[in-house]
Amino acid sequence: MSRLVVVSNRLADPRKPAAGGLAVALGETLKKTGGLWFGWSGTVVKDGAPGEGELRMHQAGPVTLAELDLCQEDHDAYYRGYANGVLWPIFHYRLDLASLESGYLSGYRRVNHLFARKLMPLLKPDDMIWIHDYHLIPLAAELRAMGCGNKIGFFLHIPLPPQQILAAIPSHEWLMRALFAYDLVGFQSEADLLNFAHYVKAEATAETVGVGQFRAFNSTVQAGAFPIGIDIDDFHRLGRARESQETYETTCREYSRRRLLIGVDRLDYSKGLPQRIRAFGELLKEYPENRHSATLLQIAAPSREDVDAYSDIQHELESLCGAINGNYGDLDWMPIRYIHRAVARRRLPGLYQACDVALVTPLRDGMNLVAKEFIAAQDAADPGVLVLSRFAGAAEQLKEALLVNPYDIPGTAQAIQRALQMPLAERQARHAALLENVRKYDVHWWCGQFLEALANVR
Template structure:
């Protein structure tokens, strides 16, 4: 059996056999490594004064990890720069925030070359290589240049933008061509897949075949849609754990009979948090009878503090929360509880279960697993309502049960909140069951198997 070599920006392999803090992606990839053997390779998260290619190997809970340190300049240009100030905003349709600097692009390529130089000696002849996400588009091409003939796959965890947006990137064609170094490329949704096909066909001159193969200059890549899920069984168990039950009781007690609306998002402009606050404000304005009967709990742990646009969104949200609370709060009620810290997943499960409404309203998301976690955490006898942006990748799978909205419309959001608060138990059960059927069937293990089986198929492979 072929070994699996997973490469990602950061390594999230388990620290010990009892590690319970991993996210769904880490759980799925760790399970794949235990099944196939192999190595999870990536950046350690640490910096060094001088890059020397030293690899730190560890083995925990049956998973071998291999990490390297990067220089401060690498971090500034590759990670904070090209990855998160150029690609991230562009791929989330925010060309107004994208910064195009040659130094960023140069640092991005330099770090990918360093990854290729360092990991290449670890790859054996029969290994299968699976590279994750936008930090490493050119890594496959770098490995090919270094003589790697192995089967190689790439999965993109964020949207692939429409061709006219992507063409605002100076080196868009060169970046897209690097995808043809892989044998299989995966996207969360059919929409992102079709956007890639459209760019490949119209801007690169590639041929898109009916079987999913895309051919360019004699090289073929299989492009598939494979929406990632959560570990539904594990999350349901977590929602019934002592920690979750305690969190549930604490939230219910603090609500003192009021309905809770919950939002849980990394502090990021793609999550539509200021639009969410404005939509909630419209709800309070239009429905005075609902005031003091409901509150919004927004959990938003900070991220990427070294990027200016992330500093601005935090300042904006603090200002909005203060203004709304100042306008509507009373001595015994605050309409928004705004929290800038993260919580363990089992505690979050209890918080989700206590919420009458889960408000998941990104302006654009590759998938959004919070939507699925909220549904999985619900009481099967009395579930809450998911209000979901139609621009989240998860909307394609959960449209049968979620209340879908345009997150840019404060009126739609306000109407959906009223609908959720007034929805009867029978309808809530019907919607919840429809979403759970998908969440339990197309879970994170299904996603991992769908991709690795395509990658390891005898019908695909390097020329």
């Protein structure tokens, strides 16, 4: 078996309890091959030189971890500037929020070159390389320029927008051409794959040479949809643990007279939080039987609070929650419980299980694993209902959820009302179908499918 080399913006130690399902799944495969995980250490060196960084190697069992420091200038241009100031908003269809200063692109290219220069000496001839996400799109092209002939795959964890939106990125031709340096490019959904096909045919006159195979720039790339899942068995184990059970019991006791709805998100403009809060307010207005009965618990973990767009949405969210609580709240009932901090992952299964409805309503999302975690946490005998945005990648798989257009406030309120009123038999049938999908297409399936496809690329 070829050694697996994983490259991501942030390095993750799969042994740590805080490691997510992705780190655990990749860690298992890395252990089998004695693999290497390469990424940014998270350390920013204030007085470091651009294009330079210290590389440190250490072992995590059979897995080698290689962590690279970045200087302040590189971090600001590559990470804050181009990756999160240009690619993140545009890939989430928000051209109005993109910062298109030219210096960001040069920093993005410089750090990808740095990654390649530091990684290249660590590679073995038969290594299989898997590069992750929008931070590192040009990395394969940098490695190829240095003579790397290994099989290289790339997976985009966020959405890929349509051709007309991608074409608004300055130097978009260079960015998308870089994808043809990969042997395999993976997307979260069939919609993303279709957007890629439309782009390369319209902008690069790419020729289709096989199923999911495109030829342009004297290169051929295989592309496919590989929807990511969760580690459902690990999530169930987490749900049986003491802290999860305590959270479930405490929540049930505190809200014993209420129907509880939940939203768990990073505070990000892509998540549709203001629209969700407005829809809940519309529910209370149009369906008054929910007053003093339904409570929305909205967790919005802080994210990039030094960026104007994020502070703006925080203020909007706080204002909306305050207005609804002021208009409808009473001495013994607060319609919205808004929590602006992260909740420990080990408590989430118990929290999900205590809720009747989950609102997962992003304006645009690559996948959204909260939807799958909520399904996994439910009691099959009395399950809650998932209200899911049609613009989340998860909607392609989770068709038995109540799918909504988050921009349609009255329509979303109607769907929430339907979820709250849904008969037990219908809830059980929907949940059984959703759980079967989540279990079948878990994170291990995703990892295995992608690596098998990469190994089989000719």
